[in-house]
């Protein structure tokens with residue numbers, strides 16, 4: 001992703017304020033390359049906050065509703081004040097209007113704010129997306145990596161925030177670096193009891209014969225907006241698409257597999273732990289055509 005070209009600071013509204021229809025006076029456009037946050041920011045000191053990355057295609061912000069719902073869900077899991085979704089929708093629309101043609105990324109960020117400060121800090125940015133043509137057509141090699149938690153951990157230890165999209169992505173980035181050290185492009189996390197989970201920045205979808213399957217969201221993974229959207233599309237086309245508790249071996253054994261996320265979209269998996277996997281170029285191209293079409 002390129003540097004942000006647009007940034008908007010938001011004074012978060014109370015979620016209970018249902019009367020208000022126009023939030024323009026709660027937004028302040030700022031220079032995206034100038035300093036803007038206090039050094040006491042808990043987002044930078046502790047990664048204590050949540051975010052959403054939304055793909056924008058030719059000015060259309062994709063799946064804005066599901067992204068806002070997930071922002072609210074992450075806020076709930078993190079004991080952050082409930083976001084006023086109409087306010088965030090308006091902020092995202094302003095950011096989308098700043099995106100040029102082609103593919104862009106809008107980020108919605110809600111931080112716990114400044115230590116001992118009165119309120120959360122919130123902002124939105126817009127940046128041109130990186131070029132993911134290679135990942136979408138030539139695919140990605142993955143290695144499976146132990147996440148160090150068992151599949152019961154999300155229920156037993158909700159403070160691990162496994163289903164929230166928090167700003168604490170240092171571990172996810174470390175996993176990608178480890179994957180690169182092992183000669184791959186990306187990682188797929190596996191629970192200590194051998195259950196397939198997700199990639200550090202993407203969901204996993206497998207094709208098993210004529211069925212499409214993805215690991216159950218309850219297993220402590222982020223419910224991917226792209227995967228949900230793709231499953232709706234596949235079902236509308238008469239395919240079976242469902243969630244399953246999948247053993248790690250299912251990934252290598254699958255007829256085809258993809259990493260799915262809002263900006264890279266569908267990246268076919270071409271190798272698992274060094275074992276080559278055939279890619280279905282035609283099907284992948286059709287999935288990406290759908291994912292690039294305007295989606296709400």
Ligand code: PLP
Nearest residue numbers: 201202203222224225226261262
């Ligand atoms: N899982 C993780 C850990 C992610 O970080 C992401 C996206 O960043 C996803 C899954 C895919 O989510 P989405 O399709 O909403 O981008």
